Amino acid sequence: MSLAATPKPPYWAVIFTSQRTEHDAGYAATAAKMEELAKAQPGYLGLEHAGDAGTSITVSYWRSEEDLRAWKQVLEHRDAQQRGREAWYRRYEVRVCKVERSYGFSAT
Amino acid sequence: MSLAATPKPPYWAVIFTSQRTEHDAGYAATAAKMEELAKAQPGYLGLEHAGDAGTSITVSYWRSEEDLRAWKQVLEHRDAQQRGREAWYRRYEVRVCKVERSYGFSAT
Numbered sequence: 142m143s144l145a146a147t148p149k150p151p152y153w154a155v156i157f158t159s160q161r162t163e164h165d166a167g168y169a170a171t172a173a174k175m176e177e178l179a180k181a182q183p184g185y186l187g188l189e190h191a192g193d194a195g196t197s198i199t200v201s202y203w204r205s206e207e208d209l210r211a212w213k214q215v216l217e218h219r220d221a222q223q224r225g226r227e228a229w230y231r232r233y234e235v236r237v238c239k240v241e242r243s244y245g246f247s248a249t
Numbered sequence: 250m251s252l253a254a255t256p257k258p259p260y261w262a263v264i265f266t267s268q269r270t271e272h273d274a275g276y277a278a279t280a281a282k283m284e285e286l287a288k289a290q291p292g293y294l295g296l297e298h299a300g301d302a303g304t305s306i307t308v309s310y311w312r313s314e315e316d317l318r319a320w321k322q323v324l325e326h327r328d329a330q331q332r333g334r335e336a337w338y339r340r341y342e343v344r345v346c347k348v349e350r351s352y353g354f355s356a357t
Contacts, residue, residue: 226356230356231356237351
């Protein structure tokens with residue numbers, strides 16, 4: 142993963158923290174497809190992911206709250222959310238946030 | 250990691266996304282110490298972490314913006330931030346966010 146090149150705040154972040162079940166069938170392909178679809182959505186600013194098979198954090202960044210709401214309603218995304226609850230996730234938490242400030246560091 | 254048991258929004262989140270160097274000396278001990286210190290800070294609500302040696306995402310949750318600013322200024326934390334820039338991190342990004350909404354799922 143590379144860090145997302147987000148613009149100057151304010152913008153929006155969706156923090157998706159999850160713990161997976163042992164059921165893996167179809168997960169990787171769907172995750173890749175959802176990332177591809179998200180990137181094509183209006184207002185998509187970037188995505189960061191870290192984790193392993195058990196626990197992971199995915200943060201997606203959006204220009205506005207309307208844009209992230211629209212992404213949540215995309216039909217293929219809704220199907221994936223449903224399959225997630227039925228099979229892949231033991232637990233998850235979604236937090237919708239407004240990014241107010243940011244700063245970074247890069248070694249020279 | 251377990252998911253953080255955060256209260257009803259609004260509250261604050263600090264998303265720390267990092268890519269590490271190959272220099273590991275002292276990192277794990279300092280990271281553990283910083284987690285312990287953060288937990289003892291006023292307004293600390295929880296912490297979530299996912300990643301491997303290369304890339305990681307740590308999200309800490311706080312009652313107010315004042316609380317997360319105070320944590321940034323704690324002397325031992327400032328020392329750790331400095332050592333991070335000198336040795337451990339190739340790149341990082343810090344995003345300070347206000348959590349506006351949250352929802353979750355737990356398999357029965």
